[in-house]
Amino acid sequence: MNWFHFIVQNHGQVLELTLEHLWMVGVSTLLAALIGIPLGILIAHRPILNKPVLATANIIQTIPSLALFGFLLPVPWLGDRAERLAILALTLYALLPLIRNTYTGIRGVDPAVVEAGRGMGMTDRQLLFQVELPLALSVILSGVRVAVVISVGLATIAAAIGAGGLGELIFRGLAMVNNQLILAGAIPAALLALLADFSLGWLERRLRPR
Amino acid sequence: MERDPHNGPAIEFRNVAYDLPTGQVILSDLNLEVLRGEILVLLGRSGSGKTTTLKLINRLLAPTTGEVRVEGSAVAQEDAVRLRRRIGYVIQEIGLFPHFTVERNIGVVPHIEAWPEEKIRGRTQELLQMVGLEPSLAARYPHQLSGGQRQRVGVARALAADPAILLMDEPFGALDPLTRSELQREFLSLQQRLHKTVVFVTHDLNEALRLGSRIALMEVGKLVTILSPKEFLHSTDPMAAAYVRAFQSGLDSDANRGTA
Numbered sequence: 001m002n003w004f005h006f007i008v009q010n011h012g013q014v015l016e017l018t019l020e021h022l023w024m025v026g027v028s029t030l031l032a033a034l035i036g037i038p039l040g041i042l043i044a045h046r047p048i049l050n051k052p053v054l055a056t057a058n059i060i061q062t063i064p065s066l067a068l069f070g071f072l073l074p075v076p077w078l079g080d081r082a083e084r085l086a087i088l089a090l091t092l093y094a095l096l097p098l099i100r101n102t103y104t105g106i107r108g109v110d111p112a113v114v115e116a117g118r119g120m121g122m123t124d125r126q127l128l129f130q131v132e133l134p135l136a137l138s139v140i141l142s143g144v145r146v147a148v149v150i151s152v153g154l155a156t157i158a159a160a161i162g163a164g165g166l167g168e169l170i171f172r173g174l175a176m177v178n179n180q181l182i183l184a185g186a187i188p189a190a191l192l193a194l195l196a197d198f199s200l201g202w203l204e205r206r207l208r209p210r
Numbered sequence: 211m212e213r214d215p216h217n218g219p220a221i222e223f224r225n226v227a228y229d230l231p232t233g234q235v236i237l238s239d240l241n242l243e244v245l246r247g248e249i250l251v252l253l254g255r256s257g258s259g260k261t262t263t264l265k266l267i268n269r270l271l272a273p274t275t276g277e278v279r280v281e282g283s284a285v286a287q288e289d290a291v292r293l294r295r296r297i298g299y300v301i302q303e304i305g306l307f308p309h310f311t312v313e314r315n316i317g318v319v320p321h322i323e324a325w326p327e328e329k330i331r332g333r334t335q336e337l338l339q340m341v342g343l344e345p346s347l348a349a350r351y352p353h354q355l356s357g358g359q360r361q362r363v364g365v366a367r368a369l370a371a372d373p374a375i376l377l378m379d380e381p382f383g384a385l386d387p388l389t390r391s392e393l394q395r396e397f398l399s400l401q402q403r404l405h406k407t408v409v410f411v412t413h414d415l416n417e418a419l420r421l422g423s424r425i426a427l428m429e430v431g432k433l434v435t436i437l438s439p440k441e442f443l444h445s446t447d448p449m450a451a452a453y454v455r456a457f458q459s460g461l462d463s464d465a466n467r468g469t470a
Binding site for chain 2: 110113115116117118119120121122123126130131134135
């Protein structure tokens with residue numbers, strides 16, 4: 001039985017695992033955006049905080065994912081359900097590209113434009129929402145794109161702690177020494193990553209300021 | 211006793227100094243009055259403190275010591291955002307918002323002041339005409355305009371809410387000589403109708419002579435002298451004379467090359 005037949009025959013299960021996968025990636029990216037984008041804005045305006053925040057996000061990024069899942073396992077409430085834990089870990093990994101790109105995007109806005117806005121009497125808030133964020137949007141979005149692509153890959157490892165997702169097929173295949181089963185998990189995961197990459201890339205180009 | 215704000219100078223610097231946090235002195239002991247309806251040119255080389263002087267007026271910078279007054283009241287006491295909305299500001303790099311159309315750029319201050327949409331549109335059309343731009347340009351983006359057109363939009367944007375005071379920081383500096391000359395001429399005729407109080411920063415004596423009601427010459431953070439353009443050309447002040455010599459030697463060498 002090759003991987004394609006497996007998917008066709010078990011399409012219900014594969015679909016379910018794909019949706020689980022997407023759910024983990026989607027929720028974690030959303031959480032990471034809610035934390036990372038404001039943090040990026042903050043450090044773009046408060047240069048003193050820039051080093052410690054980026055360094056912390058960098059360190060998180062260097063923790064091997066399997067180890068991070070393991071560390072978090074004994075944490076109460078979180079460890080009760082593998083899915084929560086996986087989402088938290090994925091959120092932590094997605095933070096760095098989001099913080100860094102928001103920071104870079106806002107710092108990259110032409111200072112003359114910001115000064116003109118300030119000189120015309122824009123408040124900090126107006127400057128942020130009408131000038132800085134719109135002009136930084138495509139850079140921030142490319143951070144989202146990186147975060148999503150990383151998450152799709154990492155989420156397969158979440159199956160190791162029983163969080164489900166397409167990784168389940170991969171781990172089952174590894175345990176049963178069945179390459180077709182591994183491919184049945186790996187190929188849809190790769191396709192998801194490519195799809196996210198293309199669609200977010202398209203959006204990013206659409207929103208790039210001229 | 212306070213002077214009547216309606217008769218006093220539009221802008222006043224009283225013993226103003228500005229130091230960087232590092233202690234470097236940028237501006238010292240500045241006393242200056244800008245009269246209502248005049249074009250006061252701040253002339254000097256880069257680093258002479260011209261731009262700093264300008265930014266002290268709309269509170270983009272705050273003086274280390276001394277006081278800046280606009281229309282009779284100290285700017286330090288005013289809300290910075292309100293103050294800036296009633297002072298037009300044009301800078302060399304123009305600072306047009308690249309993601310806004312020409313219309314939206316011109317309407318920035320009216321928008322943040324929450325004018326009704328229709329009034330903004332009417333004002334934009336009026337301003338486009340005033341600065342000599344086709345109404346059809348309203349829907350374009352800044353990158354679709356020439357340098358001269360962009361600078362006109364910059365001027366229109368500064369005039370949008372009809373401020374009594376206009377601050378201009380080398381607004382025509384990046385333009386080619388012909389376009390610059392054209393914009394200078396148009397700016398003068400505009401000023402004859404609008405009678406704004408203008409503070410105009412330049413390092414170009416030709417521009418200063420052409421536009422200025424008075425020329426304030428600055429050097430290393432100090433005001434050297436204030437002269438009318440006519441006085442400037444015949445000034446015995448060594449600094450002013452040096453500018454005039456440099457200016458004339460430019461003309462002479464052009465002339466010599468022409469006859470050689």
